[in-house]
Each structure stands twice: as C-alpha cells, then as structure tokens.
Amino acid sequence: MVVRSNRTNEKAELKVSADVGSWLPRRSSQSADWRPADLLAAKGGTTVSVVIPARDEQETVGDIVRTIRRDLVEGVPLVDEVLVVDSRSQDATAEVASAAGATVVAQDSVLPMLPGMDGKGEALWKGLAATTGDIVVFVDGDLYDFTSGYVSGLLGPLLTDESLAYVKGFYHRPLVGAAGTDADGGGRVTELVARPLLNMYWPELAGFVQPLAGEYAGRREVLESIPFVVNYGVEVGHLIDILESRGLDALGQVDLGKRVHRHQTTQALGRMSGQIMQTLFDRLAHYGRLVSAQPPATLLAQFRRGESGHGIEREMVLTDVSCRQRPPLAELLADGAARLREIA
Numbered sequence: 001m002v003v004r005s006n007r008t009n010e011k012a013e014l015k016v017s018a019d020v021g022s023w024l025p026r027r028s029s030q031s032a033d034w035r036p037a038d039l040l041a042a043k044g045g046t047t048v049s050v051v052i053p054a055r056d057e058q059e060t061v062g063d064i065v066r067t068i069r070r071d072l073v074e075g076v077p078l079v080d081e082v083l084v085v086d087s088r089s090q091d092a093t094a095e096v097a098s099a100a101g102a103t104v105v106a107q108d109s110v111l112p113m114l115p116g117m118d119g120k121g122e123a124l125w126k127g128l129a130a131t132t133g134d135i136v137v138f139v140d141g142d143l144y145d146f147t148s149g150y151v152s153g154l155l156g157p158l159l160t161d162e163s164l165a166y167v168k169g170f171y172h173r174p175l176v177g178a179a180g181t182d183a184d185g186g187g188r189v190t191e192l193v194a195r196p197l198l199n200m201y202w203p204e205l206a207g208f209v210q211p212l213a214g215e216y217a218g219r220r221e222v223l224e225s226i227p228f229v230v231n232y233g234v235e236v237g238h239l240i241d242i243l244e245s246r247g248l249d250a251l252g253q254v255d256l257g258k259r260v261h262r263h264q265t266t267q268a269l270g271r272m273s274g275q276i277m278q279t280l281f282d283r284l285a286h287y288g289r290l291v292s293a294q295p296p297a298t299l300l301a302q303f304r305r306g307e308s309g310h311g312i313e314r315e316m317v318l319t320d321v322s323c324r325q326r327p328p329l330a331e332l333l334a335d336g337a338a339r340l341r342e343i344a
C-alpha cells in the first residue's frame with residue numbers, strides 16, 4: 001500500500017499490518033456484487049433477522065422498515081424477521097415501526113428478570129435475544145435514503161462463505177448541516193478517535209473503512225459468544241473481540257454506497273468518544289496489549305453555557321462513560337433458567 005509520506009510528497013511504503021494488505025481485496029466487496037435473487041439459492045434453510053435499534057426515530061424508522069419488507073420480505077424473501085427495539089423512546093417510534101410492519105419490542109421488556117441498562121448496545125443485545133435468525137443484520141433507525149441493498153449487501157458474503165463470521169458496511173459519509181453538506185465530513189468520532197486508536201493498538205483492523213458503521217451482520221453463534229458493551233462502545237468491542245477470538249479472516253466489509261443519518265451534537269459525540277475510549281482501554285487491559293499503572297478515570301467533565309460554577313462562567317456536566325457490558329448471551333442461555341433466576 002503506497003501512501004504519501006509527510007515529507008515533500010515523496011511516496012512511501014507503509015505497512016499498517018502485514019495482514020491488511022492481503023485481507024483488503026480478499027474480504028472486501030460491494031453491495032452490487034450481491035443480487036437478492038442470486039442469494040435466495042444460497043440462503044437455503046438459513047434464517048435471517050434484521051434488528052433496528054431505535055430511540056426517538058419516528059421520523060425515519062418507518063421508511064426503513066417498509067423498504068426492507070417491500071424488497072426483502074414480500075419481494076425476494078431473504079429476510080424472515082424485522083424487529084425494531086424501542087429503546088426507551090419518548091416519541092411515537094414504536095407505533096410508527098409497528099404500522100410499517102415491524103415486530104416491536106420495548107428494550108426493557110426483553111429478559112425482564114435482568115436489571116435494565118441504557119444505551120445502543122443494550123438495544124442491540126436485547127434485539128439479539130428477542131430474535132431467532134441464524135444471521136442477524138443490524139441497521140440503525142436514523143438513516144435517510146436507506147436502500148435494501150444495505151441488507152442484501154451485508155448478507156451476501158455471509159450466505160456464500162461459511163468462513164466469514166461478521167461483516168461491516170462501509171460508505172461515503174456526508175456531514176449534513178445548516179451551512180450545507182460536507183461530502184466526506186461524517187464519521188467524526190471514527191476519524192478523530194476510533195481510527196487513530198485502532199491503528200495504534202489493533203493495526204490488524206486498519207483496513208476497516210468504517211469501523212464504527214452502524215450497519216453490520218453476523219452469525220448468531222458468533223454474536224451470542226461475545227459480550228455487548230451497552231453504550232456506543234458496542235461496535236469497537238465487537239470488532240476487537242471477534243478479531244481476538246476468530247482472527248482477521250473471519251471479518252469482512254461491504255461497500256454500501258452512501259450513508260446519510262441524523263447527526264448528534266459535538267458534545268454528544270464527546271460522550272460517545274469517551275465511551276469508545278473506555279471500551280478500547282478495557283480491551284487493551286483484557287487482552288494484555290497495554291498495562292496501565294492505574295485504570296482510566298470514568299467520569300467525563302464537559303462544559304457548557306449556563307449558570308456559573310466552580311469560579312467560571314460555565315456549567316460543568318459530568319457523564320459516567322465507563323465500559324459497562326452484557327455477558328455473552330450464550331452464557332446466560334447455557335445456564336438456563338437457573339442463571340437467570342440467580343440474576344433476577
């Protein structure tokens with residue numbers, strides 16, 4: 001892989017990791033490579049569930065569900081189940097999703113014997129527990145211009161290559177704001193936090209164009225064998241845990257074109273970044289890649305305009321960004337009712 005060096009535009013040979021150079025062409029494809037009609041034969045008796053985590057997504061979740069049902073349930077029947085996990089929404093997300101034809105569960109109604117937890121990863125883990133598909137496809141609920149090619153593109157490699165365990169989407173990610181659109185300005189936490197840290201500590205993952213992509217798919221036995229970080233650390237936690245347990249070649253990626261979604265504020269992405277960093281440092285310790293003299297603090301202090309305090313004209317807001325996670329679902333299910341009773 002040849003890139004420009006920092007010096008005077010000389011070209012320099014950069015190997016982020018020996019594996020990445022061969023992995024990229026072998027484990028990357030594009031959605032158009034995987035036509036739904038061709039995949040139907042490959043599907044055979046394999047069942048497929050789509051899980052959509054949704055917190056206050058009434059504006060977008062309905063179109064996403066209708067598109068999947070039109071093209072991949074009633075059209076080419078690749079998808080057997082569409083579940084929306086209503087993640088403590090305050091709006092009409094559940095009603096909109098149900099009217100569009102999704103099965104809807106309230107996040108806290110799944111495995112109710114467990115104390116409820118908050119966050120995107122919690123919604124995903126509960127969605128895994130509430131579905132039965134051999135393959136599970138995760139799709140965010142805040143997407144605009146969604147096409148069913150996201151789902152068929154992610155299914156393609158998994159339905160045709162049993163050596164693959166988990167496939168991430170990638171795309172061009174515009175940043176759409178009041179001042180206009182920056183064609184590649186999206187994925188701010190990816191570019192400023194996740195990618196630099198993953199390149200530092202897990203260079204094997206450097207080939208992932210969108211390591212934080214919210215659209216991805218995996219085999220149920222794989223997804224049930226790994227923990228789910230309950231907040232926004234869930235995606236990096238998956239990538240690292242599957243790399244460490246099954247190797248880089250069990251992972252793949254598919255070009256899904258372009259992705260436009262609802263953007264959060266910079267302060268919200270600051271909290272997301274904290275959660276992702278805490279997950280990375282948790283995994284660095286867990287896998288022995290970094291020994292820290294003391295564990296990182298878990299409270300993030302942010303400042304915003306508001307009443308004065310602490311001697312400054314700012315309001316200080318503290319957020320706990322610690323890495324909290326659910327255990328591998330298989331552990332709970334393997335122990336059966338006994339374990340669940342014990343936890344309750």
Ligand SMILES: O=c1ccn([C@@H]2O[C@H](COP(=O)(O)OP(=O)(O)O)[C@@H](O)[C@H]2O)c(=O)[nH]1
Pocket residue numbers: 052053054055056057085087118119120121123139140141142214261262263264
């Ligand atoms: O506690 C949460 C946080 C987020 N989400 C959903 O997870 C997806 C991605 O979250 P978000 O859009 O906040 O993240 P971003 O795409 O901005 O990084 C969206 O469908 C959210 O509604 C959720 O179900 N529960």
Ligand SMILES: O=C(O)[C@@H](COP(=O)(O)O)O[C@H]1O[C@H](CO)[C@@H](O)[C@H](O)[C@H]1O
Pocket residue numbers: 120140173174175185186187188189190191212213214215232233234235236261262263264269272
């Ligand atoms: O990739 C990113 O930097 C963030 C924020 O994206 P934007 O800067 O709002 O386009 O979005 C992703 O990160 C989350 C944490 O992993 C995922 O849960 C989201 O699905 C994904 O959109």
